[in-house]
Amino acid sequence: xxxxxxxxxxxxxxxxxxLTINCTYTATGYPSLFWYVQYxxxxxxxxxxxxxxxxKGSNKGFEATYRKETTSFHLExxxxxxxxxxxxxxxxxxxxxxxxxxxxxxxxxx
Amino acid sequence: xxxxxxxxxxxxxxxxxxxxLQCAQDMNHEYMSWYRQDPGMGLRLIHYSVGAGITDQGEVxxxxxxxxxTTEDFPLRLLSAAPSQTSVYFCASSRRFLEKGNQPQxxxxxxxxxxx
Numbered sequence: 001x002x003x004x005x006x007x008x009x010x011x012x013x014x015x016x017x018x019l020t021i022n023c024t025y026t027a028t029g030y031p032s033l034f035w036y037v038q039y040x041x042x043x044x045x046x047x048x049x050x051x052x053x054x055x056k057g058s059n060k061g062f063e064a065t066y067r068k069e070t071t072s073f074h075l076e077x078x079x080x081x082x083x084x085x086x087x088x089x090x091x092x093x094x095x096x097x098x099x100x101x102x103x104x105x106x107x108x109x110x
Numbered sequence: 111x112x113x114x115x116x117x118x119x120x121x122x123x124x125x126x127x128x129x130x131l132q133c134a135q136d137m138n139h140e141y142m143s144w145y146r147q148d149p150g151m152g153l154r155l156i157h158y159s160v161g162a163g164i165t166d167q168g169e170v171x172x173x174x175x176x177x178x179x180t181t182e183d184f185p186l187r188l189l190s191a192a193p194s195q196t197s198v199y200f201c202a203s204s205r206r207f208l209e210k211g212n213q214p215q216x217x218x219x220x221x222x223x224x225x226x
Contacts, residue, residue, distance in 0.1 A: 008150070036217075043114070043217030044153075044201055089152065097143050097168055097207075098215065100152035 002027045006090045006101035013080055014109050021075040021104045023064075023090035032093040033057075033066055039086045042067070047075075047088070056089040082108045112136045116201050116218035123191045123225050131186040131221050133201030139216070141207035142184040143168070144176065145196040145212065147220070159184055160207065191225045198222050 006023040013019060014108060016100065025033065032051045038042040048057030050066035057064050062077045085108045090101040117132045131205075135142065143158035145168075155168030159178040173195060175187040188195060199221045204213040 004152075035212075041219070043219045044202075044215075045217070047213040049214070096166065097155035097158055098153070099143075100145075100154075102150055102152040 002031070002092060002094055002099045004090050004092055004099055006100055007104055010016040010107050011025075012107045012109065015082055016031045017078045017108075019075070019077040019084075019106070021088055021090075021106070023073045023075065023101060025071050025073065025090075025092050027071075027092055027099075030066075030068060033064075034091045034093070034098070034099075035062070035064055035073070035075050036089040037086045037089060038089065044089060046101035069087050080106075080108050082110050114200075114216050114218035116221050118221060120222050121224070122221055123188075123223065125191060125193060125225060128187070128189050128193050129191065129199055129200055131188075131201075131223070133184045133186065133218060134182050135184075135201075135216070136182065136206070137203065137216065139203035139205050140181070140201040141205070142178065142201065142203045143215075144174070144184070144186045145200045145202065146170065147200060148170065148197050156186065156199075158207075160218060195223045196223060196225045
C-alpha cells in the first residue's frame with residue numbers, strides 16, 4: 001500500500017541555518033507529492049508540490065525534488081527564519097485522498 | 111474569502127453522545143473530505159465526497175457518517191462518541207481531485223474534539 005515516512009523531530013535549528021527534512025514514500029506508480037505546513041492552531045496549507053519524476057517544487061524559499069530512483073521528496077531551505085517554525089507534512093496523492101507522513105515539528109531559535 | 115469553515119472549534123462530549131461537525135466551503139469545490147489528526151499518526155482520511163449526493167469511505171470510517179446534500183456542506187456525524195475518537199478533525203476541499211492537475215487541498219482550521 002501507500003505510505004510516507006518522514007523524520008519526526010522536533011528539529012531545532014538556529015536562524016539562518018540550512019534546513020533539510022527527509023521524506024521517502026512507498027506507492028504504486030508515481031503519485032503526485034506534496035509538502036504541507038501547519039502553523040499553531042491552524043489548518044494545513046500547501047507549501048509546494050511536484051507531479052512527476054524530476055519535478056522541483058518551490059515556494060517561499062523552500063524546495064523539494066521528486067526523485068523516483070530513491071523514492072524521496074526531501075524538503076530544503078537555504079536560510080530558515082523564526083517564522084518558519086511549524087509542523088511540516090509530506091504527503092502523496094491517492095485516488096481517494098492524501099496519505100500523510102507523521103509530520104516534522106520544526107523549531108527555529110533566534 | 112471564507113474558504114473552508116469548520117464549526118465548532120472546540121467540543122467536549124461524554125461517551126455515547128452524538129454530535130455533528132460542520133464543514134462548509136464557498137469555492138464551489140466538487141471534492142470534500144474529512145481527516146483526523148492524532149499525535150504521532152499524521153492525518154488519516156475518514157470519508158470523502160466527489161460531488162453532491164456521492165460519498166465514500168476513507169481509511170478510518172468506523173464510527174462516523176457523512177452526507178453531501180449540497181456542494182457547499184459536508185457534515186461529519188459521530189453517532190455514539192467513544193474516547194478513541196478524541197482527535198483534531200480537519201475538513202478539506204479541492205476543485206476536483208481525481209483529475210490530473212492536482213488541485214491543492216484547502217483545509218479548514220480544525221475542530222478539537224475531546225470525548226470523556
